[in-house]
Amino acid sequence: MRQGGTHLNPHIYEDIAPIVDHRHRSAHGGARIYQSDAFAPEETGRLFMANIHEHAVLSDVLQPSRSGFIASHGDEFMMAHNAQWVGFSMEIGPEGALYVLDWHDADICGGDVLDKDTGRIFRITPSESHAVEWDGRYGDLRQLSDLELAQLQESRSDWHARRARVILQHRASTRALDASALTHLNTLYETGATTPLRLRALWSLYITDNFSLESLSDALQDKQPYIRAWGVRLIAEQDTIDPEVLLTLEELAERENSPVVRKYLAAMLQRIPNDRRWPIIEALMNHPEDSEDPNIPTLLWTGFEPLVAEAPERALLLIEDANYYPKMAEFVGRRLVEAGHMSPLLAALHANRNEHLLRGMVGGLEGAGDIEAPEDWDRTYRRLRRKSETRALATTVAQLFGDAEAERALMSEVMNATLSPAQRIAALTALAPSQPDALREALFGLINDPNMRIASIQAVAAFNDPELGELLLSNYANATPSEKEAIIQTMASRPVYGWMLVESLHDGSIQRNEIPVWIARQMRRVVGSGFVEIWGPIDELPGDKAASYARYHTLVTSGMAADAANGQNVFAQACGACHQMNGVGGLIGPDLTGSNRTDVDYLLTNLIYPDEFIQDDYRMVLVTSRDGRTYVGTLVGESDRQVTLRPIGLKDVVLNRTEIQSLEVSEESLMPEDLLSVLSDQEIQDLFAYLRTAEASAQ
Incomplete structure (x- = not known):
């Protein structure tokens, strides 16, 4: 089970989500x-x-x-x-x-x-137990007969039922079980009053080798879905599955009306040969009601994914009418790009103009670098542009292929004030990595548009242009706090901007306490010793750590008046770029809603000694691209071709490995040791008050 980080299979694009419907301060x-x-x-x-x-x-x-x-x-x-x-x-x-x-x-x-x-x-235990007493309830179950152990499968105490099964399994490994016990278990399986009782009998018979493969096949016809599901599961445990049994499973997948059983069928795909998976996958895909199920699409894709790369045309035929299963079409499109099967993908897009398939193509091309358009792209592009649902996505793909017409179309969207801000920002975000001259000139005006200001500031990071750096710094004094944060982050992205930020610190137009500590770390990488000279040592607490711990502990437990509401603002500024609280904040570090934040010692230990207990998923990753841009964040995905980074304060960035000059996984935590040193005593008091209040817990 992963708390974060990358999936073991780079072609699994989504995780199965937690089943809770609430938030709670818990671990x-x-x-x-x-x-x-x-x-x-x-x-x-x-x-x-x-x-x-x-x-x-x-x-x-x-x-x-x-x-x-x-x-x-x-x-x-x-x-x-x-x-x-x-x-x-x-x-x-x-x-x-x-x-x-x-x-x-x-x-x-x-x-x-x-x-x-x-x-x-x-x-x-309750003050008055509801437990039913019987002779031998607290005795040694190993002294019971086979029949008595079989009868315990009907007990309300699952403790007895489980241990009775273990003892029966051990006995069956050395001798045959008594016929009376087997008769009792078979009767319970056939006529048990509830599904749990029948399952206990099934498990008992199976682990003692008294439930044949023929009986498992018969279980697939049972009226109870969980009996059918366990039939699927136990068949999947076989070293090899008989071809006739596979035919039975295929027939079950075609007619199965229970999502529980369909989940088990999807999960077992990885246990059967690739060439025998197709009929089951096709049958499961014919259930559009499962497209929003929390489990089935991911399990189905896990079994389907290897087949897409092996047989792209067949995979595309399977999802030809996949508007009713959009997630699968998107996954297929992305997987085909990653496997280099562009021709069959374009042929399918030309034929059916499936927007979900096209969205997957966009996902696969992200971070691909300079790529040439396939020879049959132009005619597909013209056809996709004629459908409103695929026009914008097709333009994005064309722009990734270096199409000048697509670049002009995106530029037109950026400048079209009648479009929604979201549409304009999406076009701006798509254009920025290619650094077109038209966009560079437009940024001088776009920064004055309130709806486009932050996106324009962030787009400057794609360029390597001192004039754009001056533009940002000239707007800094009158910027909002969120705009200032975006400006500082952009100025820390490249050496040309970084040195300009150093000069602003020198002349006092930007104050030291306006630079987040994580930006200081990035600046050390971007500018080097020149920044350290003006900032001072980074990641080093002033003086002795133990003394700092004692000082802060005295401060936050002194009873001094604290403002938890202001503490929420301090959290947003100092912590919110990386951590969430009640669903608000960044996704770089662990969610603090469930942390032990009422404990002062716990909080101080993690703030002052952040490098002592670091999960690999939260190690700091520094990436510098070949054109000089630096990112700081965590790895959330990687393949042979791409790296997906979650930078602090930005959306996920997909980089082609050929575009990366250096990638360093640090032994340090993303959280610096001197985080509290940039805050005033009152801000520290307010921050701790916010973190420790019950009101900060979501229900």
Whole structure:
């Protein structure tokens, strides 16, 4: 499970999203779905989670939704009222109680164990248990007969059912199980009152090698979707799948009306030979209602993706009518570009003018550098331009191919004040990387258009032009805070602008405290020692870190009046470029909504010692292109051909590897050590007040 970073397969373009429908200040350690009888019946099926930062056990209510579930916030099941209580794992016991492992340490996120002898296990049970007692409930299950273990599959206590299955599996590895036990399990599978009971019987029979492949095939015809789904899953576990069974799976995919079963069919694609995947994929694609499912499209694409590169024409035929499955058409278009199959892609676009396929083509061409248009592009372009839904995308592709007419069309959109700001900005963003002279001249006027100002400032970074740098600096004094931030970031993008920013610091027209620390790091890379001379040491706390820690700790715990509302503004300026809080802010670093931000020591440790505990996904990456532009951010995607970078304060940038002069993955965190040093004492107080208030928690 990834918290961030790049996918293992560069051709998987989207992740499966979380199932929660809410935000909560939490980081979870361990989870367990309650399947026992001690607590009230309404707790059965609820997801219990240890919440590390709230020192609590929370619960979510799981509701079926499409092919999966939605998790809605339940209640604060148990509050520890102890700042060192750190729940990390859970189990349900034989009596139905919830057992929680408490790591119990003052440092809940670090690598050092400060208190090695304080770990505990808590047992949580209601004051009056609903559990039904029976002889042997707390005995050694290994002393039970095969039949008695089989009968435990009907227990409300999942603890007993699971352990009974383990014992049966062990016994079946050395001898045949008693016929009475098998009869009981087969009867439970055939006539069980609920699907969970039938599944327990199925699992018991399967793991003891008493459920044949023929029986698994029969399970595919069952009236209950989860029985059919598990039939698919267990068939997929075979080393090789019999061709006749594959035919049965193909027939199932054609007629299946449950999204749950279709999800399992999509997931199993990776387990079968490529040439046998086509019929199942085609059948699953004939369910347009799955196009917005949270799981099926990604699973389906994972199995489909290798086939697209192997057989592009067949893949295109499959998504010919894919307006009802737009995401798949987009993925196919992008994959074909990455595989170099431009001719069949253009033939398909000429025939059906599919905007989703064309959008995928745009995604595949991003960052491709100087590329020549395929010989059959012109006639396809003329046809795509005649359809309103594909006109803008086609113009973008043509511009990427260096088409002068397309460049003029985009320039016309930039200057057309009757269009929406979003359309004009999109045209400006598409044009800027090619640095056309017409756009350079237009920027001197566009910067005065309130709707285009920030986009124009950012577009200057694509050029290497001192006059444009002077334009930005001349507008700095009267700029809004967000405009000033954009100007400073643009001035830090290239040496020619960087030296101009150094001069502005020298003459006082821009103050040192107006330069974010992360920009200072970028300037060190862009300008070098010349910047360090005026700025001073970067990433070094003044004096001793321990002394700084003590000073800041005294400051924020002194009881001095603090303004949390202003702290939100400080957060936006100092932290918001990289971190989110309640859905607002950047995506470079971890989302702080769920962090342990009520703990002063936790906050100070991460602010003063940010390099001590860095996940690889959040290491600072510095990229300099061959034309001299520098980016600072994190890697979010890479392939043999491209690198996708998430720069601080900008949208994701796709760079062709041939255009990169240097790419450095730093051992440092993106967060500098001296972040607090640029803030006043009052700003620090306000920032901590905002971070620590309950009001900053989203519900």
